Amino acid sequence: MIELDARRLMCPMPVIRTQDLIKTLASGANVRVTCTDPGVMHDIPAWCRINGHLLLAAEEIEGEFVLTIQVGAMA
Amino acid sequence: MEKQRKAVALISGGLDSLLAAKVMLEQGVHVEGINFYTGFCVEGHTHAIRKKDKAKPKRNNALWSAEQLGIKLHIIDIIEEYKDVLINPKHGYGANMNPCLDCKVFMVGKAKQWADENGFDFIITGEVIGQRPMSQRRETMPIISEESGAEDRLLRPLCAQNLPETLPEREGWVNRDELYDFSGRTRKPQMALAEKFGFDDYAQPAGGCCFLTDKAYSVKLVDLWASRGKRDYALDDIMLLKVGRHIRPREGFKLIIAREEGESNFLQGYKKQFTTLKTISHNGPLTLLDGVADEDGIKLAAQIVARFSQGREASEVEVEVADKGQVQNLVVKPLAPDEIQEAWRV
Ligand code: SF4
Numbered sequence: 001m002i003e004l005d006a007r008r009l010m011c012p013m014p015v016i017r018t019q020d021l022i023k024t025l026a027s028g029a030n031v032r033v034t035c036t037d038p039g040v041m042h043d044i045p046a047w048c049r050i051n052g053h054l055l056l057a058a059e060e061i062e063g064e065f066v067l068t069i070q071v072g073a074m075a
Numbered sequence: 076m077e078k079q080r081k082a083v084a085l086i087s088g089g090l091d092s093l094l095a096a097k098v099m100l101e102q103g104v105h106v107e108g109i110n111f112y113t114g115f116c117v118e119g120h121t122h123a124i125r126k127k128d129k130a131k132p133k134r135n136n137a138l139w140s141a142e143q144l145g146i147k148l149h150i151i152d153i154i155e156e157y158k159d160v161l162i163n164p165k166h167g168y169g170a171n172m173n174p175c176l177d178c179k180v181f182m183v184g185k186a187k188q189w190a191d192e193n194g195f196d197f198i199i200t201g202e203v204i205g206q207r208p209m210s211q212r213r214e215t216m217p218i219i220s221e222e223s224g225a226e227d228r229l230l231r232p233l234c235a236q237n238l239p240e241t242l243p244e245r246e247g248w249v250n251r252d253e254l255y256d257f258s259g260r261t262r263k264p265q266m267a268l269a270e271k272f273g274f275d276d277y278a279q280p281a282g283g284c285c286f287l288t289d290k291a292y293s294v295k296l297v298d299l300w301a302s303r304g305k306r307d308y309a310l311d312d313i314m315l316l317k318v319g320r321h322i323r324p325r326e327g328f329k330l331i332i333a334r335e336e337g338e339s340n341f342l343q344g345y346k347k348q349f350t351t352l353k354t355i356s357h358n359g360p361l362t363l364l365d366g367v368a369d370e371d372g373i374k375l376a377a378q379i380v381a382r383f384s385q386g387r388e389a390s391e392v393e394v395e396v397a398d399k400g401q402v403q404n405l406v407v408k409p410l411a412p413d414e415i416q417e418a419w420r421v
Contacts, residue, residue, distance in 0.1 A: 008344055010314065012112055012135055016152045039135075046138040051147050 004033045007064065011039035015047050022053065022071050029071045030056070040065050048072075080248040081105045081195040082230070083186050086148060087284045088136025090265055090277045091201030091233060096144050097272050098232040099199055102249050106199075108148040109189055110137040111182050113157040114313050115285040136278040143274060153185065154310055161287070162306045166218075171293035173285070175210035176218065183223035190228075197228040197243045204234045205259040213237075233257045233265070286317065295321055298421045302326065302366065311345070315365070318342065320383070321421035324375055328366030329421060332383050335360075347399065352380045355404065356393035359384025374407060381409035 004021055006014035014035045022031060033044065041058055044067050048055045052072035059066050084096040086108035099106050141148035160181045164174030179202075186198045202211050202219075210219075216238060220229045227242040235244065236256035244251040257264045269277060286292040295316045300306045302323070315331055318338050323329035330352075333339040339361040342351075350364040350373075362380045364373075373396060381392035387409050394405050 012116075012137075012150055013152070015135070015138075016112060016150050019150060043135045043138055046135065046142055047148070047150075050138065050141045 001068075002029060002031045004031060006033050006035045006040070008036055010037050011043050014040045015043050018044060018069070019047065019051075022069070025071045027071050027073045031069045031071065033067045033069070035065045035067070036063075038065060040067065044069070079103065079105050080197070080243065081107070082197050082199050082243075083190045083193075083195045084108050084146070085182060085186055085198070085200045086110045086137045086140050087201070088140055088278055089201065089284065090262075090269060090274075090279065091203060091206070093140045093143065093201070093274060093277060094265060094268050094272070095199050095201040095232045096140075096146065097274075098254065099249065100144060100146070102253060104249060106144070106146050107195070108137070108141045108144070108146050109186050110148060110150045111153045111157075111185065112150060113161075113178075113285060114154045114310050115161075115287050117285060139278070149189070151185065151189075153181075157181070158308070169209035169288065171288055171290050172296050173209070173287040173293075175207065175288075176215055179210045179215075179219050180222040183219055183225050183229060187223055187225040187228065196248065197230055197241070198225050199230050199232055201233060202231045203257045203259075203265075204237055206257075230254075286313075292316060295421050298323065298329075302329065311348070315345070315363070319360075319363075322379060322415070322419050323421050324379060324416075324419045325368065325372050328364055328368045328372060328376070330376055330379060331363040331365060332380065333360035333362065346397065350396065350398040352376055353395050353397075354381055354384035354386055354392050355395050356391070357381075357384045357386030357389065359386070359392075374405065375410075377405045377407045378410045379415065381407055382412070382415060384409070 004017060006017050014033065014037060018033050045055050045058060048069055054070040054072060056068040056070055082099050082104050084092065084106050086092045096106050096108065138148060160177050161174055164177040166176040169175050183198060190198055204211060204213050204216065220226055230241045230243050233255045234257050235251065235254035237258055243249045299312060318341055319331040319333050321329055321331055333342050342361045342363055345363055352362040352364060353359060359380065360383055364376055368376060377394040377396065380394055384392060386392035390408060391406050392409055394407060396403050396405060
């Protein structure tokens with residue numbers, strides 16, 4: 001699991017950081033992004049759907065928003 | 076079979092760029108979207124900050140557009156490079172601090188570079204002649220094409236029939252007869268086309284794509300530059316201009332006073348970087364002090380903060396002043412409403 005700390009960034013910065021990290025990864029890799037802007041619960045899933053990545057989980061844990069993504073084949 | 080041509084579409088999140096991309100898809104062109112984040116974009120943050128906005132459904136309109144179109148979207152962080160566009164715009168500003176023409180030149184130029192690197196044939200935008208007073212006029216169209224370096228690889232599907240033929244049209248990659256001739260400020264043709272394509276619920280931003288077209292925001296930006304004696308900014312500066320009430324009682328500092336709980340929580344994140352003030356004898360908003368204040372200045376700041384607390388009518392209010400770990404408590408008399416000068420409000 002690759003961790004990405006996107007705390008204190010406001011949308012769309014967490015999406016951009018996720019995108020730029022995933023660009024460097026092979027398909028099948030798992031990434032966990034931790035954020036504080038609740039907007040990510042909407043934007044990161046949308047970004048995954050558009051770009052062909054699989055959203056494994058999106059949870060609120062102790063006031064933070066944690067999204068787990070599996071890098072898709074079409075990355 | 077002819078090779079499928081590829082276009083990169085500037086996607087702002089508004090209706091025009093959505094339609095322009097759709098027109099290309101209808102002609103069998105492979106389209107991917109590109110969206111630039113300058114730090115001033117209206118998307119996201121403010122909704123996230125203000126608690127009252129949380130109930131409203133919120134989305135990133137560029138992502139939403141891409142999903143409607145079924146295309147990929149590449150979001151590019153241009154915060155750093157954009158500074159030069161905003162600080163030194165060759166073509167000047169619009170009604171507020173919006174350097175729209177330079178901004179368009181810059182974004183199309185970046186898209187051209189991206190297209191070259193990724194094997195795309197041309198660039199499209201949702202521009203319409205006469206739609207916007209500064210950047211979308213008949214005279215500005217060739218300026219954008221030339222100064223961006225895109226030249227005749229820049230196609231505007233919504234008004235192409237009013238403009239000289241571009242490379243994609245000449246080469247037959249797209250059919251000019253099936254492009255459009257929209258012009259002027261009217262939105263009717265766009266709305267009709269949206270209906271034809273079955274788009275509803277699209278975003279209708281009132282101003283432009285960013286805070287720089289907003290008068291109140293622009294005033295705060297100019298004040299920031301004047302107070303620092305130089306035209307420069309960091310991302311935190313421009314984020315903070317979107318939050319709270321800004322009051323500058325002395326040249327050397329201003330106060331950023333949260334207007335509600337969501338803003339207080341947001342400002343909390345800046346406690347390590349700024350002196351903060353908060354009333355402790357009464358409920359009140361968190362306040363950041365941006366700049367430098369002497370003892371007298373701090374006292375005045377505390378009196379102003381007290382004015383915005385629930386102790387506004389009390390004879391004494393206790394205010395905690397925290398400066399990176401150093402905490403002192405001041406007991407002050409809140410300023411009277413008429414002591415808060417109009418000229419202090421940024
Ligand atoms: S409104 Fe803002 S983002 Fe849009 S063209 Fe003008 S300066 Fe650029």
